[in-house]
Amino acid sequence: MTLPVEAGLHRSCCLIDTASLSHNISVLKKGLAPGAEIAAVVKSNAYGHGVRIAWRAFVEGGATWLCVDSLHEAQELRDDGYTGNLFVMGHIPPAHAKTAVSLDVRCMVYDRRQIDALGEAANAASRPLRLVMKLETGTQRQGLTIEAALNLAHYIARFPYLVLEGTATHFANIEDTTDHSFAYEQLRIFNEYNDILTANGFRPTLRTIANSAAGILWPHTHCELVRAGITCYGMWPSTECYVSARLLGKDVDLRPALTWKTLIAQIKTVPAGSLIGYGCTYETTHESRIAVLPVGYYDGYDRAMSNLAYVLIRGKRAPVRGRICMNMCMVDVTDIPDAEPGDDVVLLGRQGGESLSAEQLATWAGTINYELTTQIQTNIPRIAV
Ligand SMILES: Cc1ncc(COP(=O)(O)O)c(C=O)c1O
Incomplete structure (x- = not known):
C-alpha cells in the first residue's frame, strides 16, 4: 500500500471527503431561519481541509457566502474562480484598501483609518464597497460600542462609494457552556444596537451574529447570515454544544471529512x-x-x-x-x-x-x-x- 499519487513526494496527505462537506452544508441549511443564508467560513485553509477543495464543495452544498479572515485568503478564492459573496471578517490594514475594492469583498470595519483608506480607494475606482460594522457585545475583540458605532456610521456616510450594509458581532462563550445567559445578553445588546442604528437612519440589511453553535442551537439568531465554520467540516463546536443540541431535541447529522x-x-x-x-x-x-x-x-x-x-x-x-x-x-x-x-x-x-x-x-x-x-x-x- 502507498499514498495516492497526488501526494507526490510528500510522506503524508489529507484525504478530503467532498460529499461530506456538501452534506454538512445541506444539513445546516435545513435548520436555517426564514430569510437567513449560510456563509461557510473557509479561513485558515478551510480549517485545515484545503480551501480550494472545500469552497467548491460548500458552494455545491448550497452555501451562498464564503467568509475568510484576510484579503490574502480572499485573493486566493477569487484567483481560484469564486465569484460569489465574500466576507473578510478579519483586519484589513488601510494599505490594502485598493485590493479590497478590486476583489469586491464585504469588509468588516471598526476604525476611521480604515474608512478613510477604503473610501478613497472606492472613490478612485468609482466602485461601491459594502461594509459590515463590528459591534462590541461582550467579546472585547474587534467591535464598537453603540456611541462609537453611530459616530462611525455618520463618518462612513461622507464617502459616496461606501455602503454601510450590515452589522456583525461574535459570541464569546456560546460553545463553552450549557449556560447560555452570557450569549443571550450578547444577543440582546446586538439587537438593541441594531434598533438604535435603525432609529438613526442606518438600517443594516445584513445582520450577522450566529456562528456554528448559534446556527444549530438558536434559529432566532440567524438574522440574514449565519457564519458557520467548524460544523461545515462535520465537527461539533464542543461537547457542551452537542449536549445543548440534544437537550433542545436537535438531531444534526454532521459528517467529518x-x-x-x-x-x-x-x-x-x-x-x-x-x-x-x-x-x-x-x-x-x-x-x-x-x-x-x-x-x-x-x-x-x-x-x-x-x-x-x-x-x-x-x-x-x-x-x-x-x-x-x-x-x-x-x-x-x-x-x-x-x-x-x-x-x-x-x-x-x-x-x-x-x-x-x-x-x-x-x-x-x-x-x-x-x-x-x-x-x-x-x-x-x-x-x-
Ligand atoms: C468572526 C467569526 N465568525 C465566525 C466564525 C466561525 O466559528 P465556528 O467555527 O465556531 O462556526 C469564526 C471562527 O473563528 C469567527 O472568528
Whole structure:
C-alpha cells in the first residue's frame, strides 16, 4: 500500500471527503431561519481541509457566502474562480484598501483609518464597497460600542462609494457552556444596537451574529447570515454544544471529512528496557516492535500528544511511544504482528472499523478540534475523494 499519487513526494496527505462537506452544508441549511443564508467560513485553509477543495464543495452544498479572515485568503478564492459573496471578517490594514475594492469583498470595519483608506480607494475606482460594522457585545475583540458605532456610521456616510450594509458581532462563550445567559445578553445588546442604528437612519440589511453553535442551537439568531465554520467540516463546536443540541431535541447529522494518512517508514525490534526518542521519555517493558513514521510536529502532529496518542495501522490502534520529533514519531506495533514498512497509517480519521476523531486527538494534545485540524501544515497535500 502507498499514498495516492497526488501526494507526490510528500510522506503524508489529507484525504478530503467532498460529499461530506456538501452534506454538512445541506444539513445546516435545513435548520436555517426564514430569510437567513449560510456563509461557510473557509479561513485558515478551510480549517485545515484545503480551501480550494472545500469552497467548491460548500458552494455545491448550497452555501451562498464564503467568509475568510484576510484579503490574502480572499485573493486566493477569487484567483481560484469564486465569484460569489465574500466576507473578510478579519483586519484589513488601510494599505490594502485598493485590493479590497478590486476583489469586491464585504469588509468588516471598526476604525476611521480604515474608512478613510477604503473610501478613497472606492472613490478612485468609482466602485461601491459594502461594509459590515463590528459591534462590541461582550467579546472585547474587534467591535464598537453603540456611541462609537453611530459616530462611525455618520463618518462612513461622507464617502459616496461606501455602503454601510450590515452589522456583525461574535459570541464569546456560546460553545463553552450549557449556560447560555452570557450569549443571550450578547444577543440582546446586538439587537438593541441594531434598533438604535435603525432609529438613526442606518438600517443594516445584513445582520450577522450566529456562528456554528448559534446556527444549530438558536434559529432566532440567524438574522440574514449565519457564519458557520467548524460544523461545515462535520465537527461539533464542543461537547457542551452537542449536549445543548440534544437537550433542545436537535438531531444534526454532521459528517467529518478529513483523513490524515502517512505510512510506516521502518520497523525495528528493540529489547526490553529500550528508551525511545528524545529525552528518553518511554522505556519498553518487553521486547517491542517499534514503527517509525515520517510525520512530526512540523507537519502539525502536535508534540503535546507524545506518549499519549494512537494511530491506526491495519485497522488497529498503535500507541505513540516517546516524544514526537520535528519530522518523525514512533509507534508500538508489537500487537500488530503483520504490520510492515509501507503500511498505511491513519493519524486522524477512519481505518477499517476503527476511528480517531479530531476531538480525540485534541484531548490528547490538550487543545480543541479547531486547532487540531488547522495546524496540519498547509503544504501537506489535500486530496479530494
Ligand atoms: C468572526 C467569526 N465568525 C465566525 C466564525 C466561525 O466559528 P465556528 O467555527 O465556531 O462556526 C469564526 C471562527 O473563528 C469567527 O472568528
